[in-house]
Amino acid sequence: MTVAAPARTRPALLPPHELDALCARVRAFIDEQAIPREDYSRIHDVEWLDTVTRELRALAQAQGLIAPQLPIEAGGMGLCWQDCARVFEECGRSFIGAGALGCAAPDQPNIDTLMHLAAPSQQAQWLAPLMAGEIRSAFAMTEPSPGVGSDPRMLSTRARRDGDDWILDGHKWFTSGAVGAAFAIVVARSDEGASWFIVDTRNPGWKLIRAIPSIDPFSNGGHGEVMLENCRVSADALIGEAGKGFDYAQLRLEGARLFHCMRGIGLAARAIEIAQDYAVRRDSFGAKLSEHQQMQAMVADSHIDLYACRLMTADVARRLDAGESIRHTSSMAKVFVSEALNRVADRAAQMTGAIGMCQDQPIALIAQRLRPFRIYDGASEVHRAAIGKRIFQRGGRA
Amino acid sequence: MTVAAPARTRPALLPPHELDALCARVRAFIDEQAIPREDYSRIHDVEWLDTVTRELRALAQAQGLIAPQLPIEAGGMGLCWQDCARVFEECGRSFIGAGALGCAAPDQPNIDTLMHLAAPSQQAQWLAPLMAGEIRSAFAMTEPSPGVGSDPRMLSTRARRDGDDWILDGHKWFTSGAVGAAFAIVVARSDEGASWFIVDTRNPGWKLIRAIPSIDPFSNGGHGEVMLENCRVSADALIGEAGKGFDYAQLRLEGARLFHCMRGIGLAARAIEIAQDYAVRRDSFGAKLSEHQQMQAMVADSHIDLYACRLMTADVARRLDAGESIRHTSSMAKVFVSEALNRVADRAAQMTGAIGMCQDQPIALIAQRLRPFRIYDGASEVHRAAIGKRIFQRGGRA
């Protein structure tokens, strides 16, 4: 497998009917294969999730439904981001759907990053098996207080040279995908500034302390807490150039938050659909629930929210395809979409009452899965301040 | 002037750079000609508004900036609705800008309607001078309680045949454009159902009682209260077919609310721009206002709102151009956009403090202009109930 040319030269849009047909196939796959495999008694069982993901991935592969975002020559579907938005939404309807199609976080943005930044030897060793779904990866940037969270300047993990090697020392947590990962992308501060490294998790200096008991269910590889203690890596562990880590992080996050929007829309849409089905069947106060205006208003607001989410996500994807900077627009979309999807899931829970408060249906779990999206990849407050500052500095028209 | 073919066969999109150039010209015209003519001491002075609108219209005509939505052969710019969205927004930035360009309510949707429904003789007598800006028109559907408001079944104005003539009797209010209009489109109930009539306002049976003291400033022709008393019109006053009035109303409203979105976006954007300019200059608590996070968040949320409003408006316009039904999407857009624009104007007022509470700047007036948009053309609550019912009936995916 040859690793592909820079993904920023995106392919053209599929003809609408082809895209519709593809989405219908993905939807059928998710409905028939993924959703029935969801097991709400194993929401934090990373091993079980790995097993079922492998199984689903094989099925998806057999149907040609793998890696919508990757070039055809890299084994993917070769879709542009605007088309990916539709397909990611479809597979995002199931907690385990994106993993099945090879487009779940953190592997998907890690792949995207490595395709752009990794040296050929890094690509051969780590990217190729990652693309093939043979291994999983982690992304280790966030640190517990007083380390780096939303403010990149707080980065405290150190990288110092020792001969040709680097020695990494630091404390990471909320390391996405850490449990069971073959390698991690680690962000550390070297003399040049923030720098990115590939760390083999078998390295004795990489110590996974625990899986953090976070509230989001079915997270591939969970969120790890990791100590990097005298973690020696060779010179070829450096990704790209030393000191460019913040630029890389910015670029990765701009995309990653957009892809989260795509997947999250599917999950929230599923929640409100379940609530709709319930409301048309459930009697209450002499009528179907669906005949009560407050229910009608809740479902109307949810569809309006989803409508806006889809348009905004598609617009940012279009800009990414066109090679425009999405720093500002992806930040705006992230704030809007993450909050809108939480509103949708909350309404679905409210509409279904007791059912929305337990795990007999996935609504409560969807709400828990979507809640951290208002925090991960930059809390809404951080984005609002950044967006506002940018507007004030830039001046001019609204 | 030949009256044009049905507008639903819309022209193609302009090339982006042509559209950008056109918008820049409209913006310059609005900034240089319209905004300086706004007089906040005459917000309810319909005659003054007519005078200044005629003056501006002549200037716009001279610059080739008239009637973006009309076919070229009808003297307009021949733009599709999607392009109109951009141009309407630009002229909507001024209270008196849409009138200047010949695309203000109620004339603009009246023209749109008459192009589709009116007989050649009606078009010659009423549509041609209306398109030329020589006369103004009114739209008389709403009635005071217990008549028709949001619920079309409450229509109480009657139309009965008397020989070849029709006799109209009823009580209308919030008759848009009534003060100074040459004719009105009147919705009345005949034996066949709701029917539409053209009424010459010189008809002795048409009695304009008063201009209603509504809160929205700079309304072309104001909002009239009208008694129709033994109002005799000839057979050729009937528009289209008797009994089809509700279908016509539905079609008119679907478009009209979309066009309101287009114009309103411009007005709200202007409000937040004024607030931004103020915030970067005003000192408070040891810093510029713009350095305070709450200001940053307010401006961020406003840009996010405007971003969503524009995408949704453009999407519905695209569907209208494509000949799709926009009943559902224009209803969703109307709810979202009308509420979002009110939020934007409210934040602009809050950001500017005392200035936002008076008429030295137009922010308070913009808020008053946008407030009724949550009521006119169907209150948000009516739309939410209708949207919700439709979703429950249709079932299926969100």
Next chain:
Amino acid sequence: MTVAAPARTRPALLPPHELDALCARVRAFIDEQAIPREDYSRIHDVEWLDTVTRELRALAQAQGLIAPQLPIEAGGMGLCWQDCARVFEECGRSFIGAGALGCAAPDQPNIDTLMHLAAPSQQAQWLAPLMAGEIRSAFAMTEPSPGVGSDPRMLSTRARRDGDDWILDGHKWFTSGAVGAAFAIVVARSDEGASWFIVDTRNPGWKLIRAIPSIDPFSNGGHGEVMLENCRVSADALIGEAGKGFDYAQLRLEGARLFHCMRGIGLAARAIEIAQDYAVRRDSFGAKLSEHQQMQAMVADSHIDLYACRLMTADVARRLDAGESIRHTSSMAKVFVSEALNRVADRAAQMTGAIGMCQDQPIALIAQRLRPFRIYDGASEVHRAAIGKRIFQRGGRA
């Protein structure tokens, strides 16, 4: 008339049945005398308002319904603030009710202030006729940008000594009550810091430029823009001590914003009552409006809001009666109540549709009157920042 002892030693609560009876009398007076005199075509006519206020005040005086907040020996009702809350609410139901009872801003807080701070000669000259309703007063603190708004440090009006006199120079606006006032309390910066002065409006150095076209209707004395140009006042114009002006302002504002809450609750309650009356009579979609769940929810939320507003206002009044500091609680109440009352008025407008968008009923005017309450006496954003800082500094329990 003897000017009373410090108002902070408040009288005891009335027995509940006496308070109820008093409120019923005030309510009847407002319903029968004040509301019928409201003329919505004269919302910014300060002279008309003075005339009708004088007329109403004489009627109130005749019924013993004057100055609930003043000591009995000063001609008032001698109520504690907690009881005043109820009475202020009752008279606040009419735009012109508080003026009728001699408890409208800015005279009422000016009287309160002067009772505490003014020298006997000042009290004799200015306070006595003010209490008697023979004159009106203004409060001149706010300045146009870059002067003082929310941040007291921006105060730019200067006071310098010239022999025994003071010379005041500066630019004020949103000077409450300025049009027709006999005197103004002016806040200016002297060498000692902020200082308060009584300025006779006949002073040639006091120049009323204009009544600011603010959006709030029926404002006693309007909001003036004033130039102080070489405005010479004698030594006895100083109120209290030079340099203590910020403390005085803080104290005045703490009370003033509480009294605004009391009056505003009455006005918002009136709006929702009008909406309720409309909803039970208006037919729509096969039922009374009041049978639609969205209407029920709007009225429920409004009553919940009013319930919370009344409890919070009463609690702060209780603390003020008890001699506790109300800096923190009155600030919290001001934010909550001003925003809640705006929600109530907005729902009332939404429930009444076209009626809520015009001046046939007072709902739209009530919304315009309440809007500036989110700005005047400190914008919500300024209060939120101050409240938050105080909590963080104080630490400990929530």
Next chain:
Amino acid sequence: MTVAAPARTRPALLPPHELDALCARVRAFIDEQAIPREDYSRIHDVEWLDTVTRELRALAQAQGLIAPQLPIEAGGMGLCWQDCARVFEECGRSFIGAGALGCAAPDQPNIDTLMHLAAPSQQAQWLAPLMAGEIRSAFAMTEPSPGVGSDPRMLSTRARRDGDDWILDGHKWFTSGAVGAAFAIVVARSDEGASWFIVDTRNPGWKLIRAIPSIDPFSNGGHGEVMLENCRVSADALIGEAGKGFDYAQLRLEGARLFHCMRGIGLAARAIEIAQDYAVRRDSFGAKLSEHQQMQAMVADSHIDLYACRLMTADVARRLDAGESIRHTSSMAKVFVSEALNRVADRAAQMTGAIGMCQDQPIALIAQRLRPFRIYDGASEVHRAAIGKRIFQRGGRA
């Protein structure tokens, strides 16, 4: 132990300093004994919760801190409801605090109910050991669709007489406290209407199918799903009178939702206190988090919410003490408090970022515990419709 006289004759308020001292003792107990015993790895472990509750209860008993709401002669503290509000809040700060003090749901409202309704023999057999904390109880009203949820008319569990016995058949779920309960209060439909029965959980006709995987952690006795199959109980199992079950339910719910408010306030206050402590220590973007205005605004809004919640809860408790009906006010308080507390917990989570998304701190768990409060005891939507209808029917003042 003698079972007490009707609790509605409530004792007088404690002198404020005594109440403060009592609250301080409860707070110390909660901080020192309860909170350290919270184990976030056992959030759904009912047996562990029973063990730790027994242990804590013994400690509370030893300190005289048991059953604030029960009469002194029944072994309680003999507080009126208004004072209980303060004490319940203090113990509500810990997930396991109310259980420790013998005032957790569903036992506390069950005790309250049985004190009023149960026959002496029922009181001797079931109430006495329940008050003593020797057994736990369940409340079985809710049924899965299409049974009873918010609408009492949907009750489908049947009770038919068989000689002197009753035979109960039906399907219940969200039966609070079911796991490990000694008995349940079961609501079923007999010929007379809704009726209440005491069912010994050792009855072979009582079949606990499962503990429902609901999202709220640390629920005493969890939420059970139960089949009643040919469940024979003797005549003395009937509580009160047959056919009065809806009145009883109404009365129980009116109180129960108020007591939930009391306890919930404590939990939400704890969440925001943790967030405050974090914000004053955490550096971000060149300052402490607490110096950022958005954080200040979030903490300000949370304190404002808590202020309103406490006032409203105290006011309804005061009415309950006074023997007034609290149907309307407790319903308003329930809507406001349940939603306000969810806002507070959500802000606390947002302020603490990653920490608020996991179980290292209890914030995420507090949010999950409070979420169902918007559903249990009547969803907000049901209350809003009921409140609104009542207001429209009653008419008159707001």
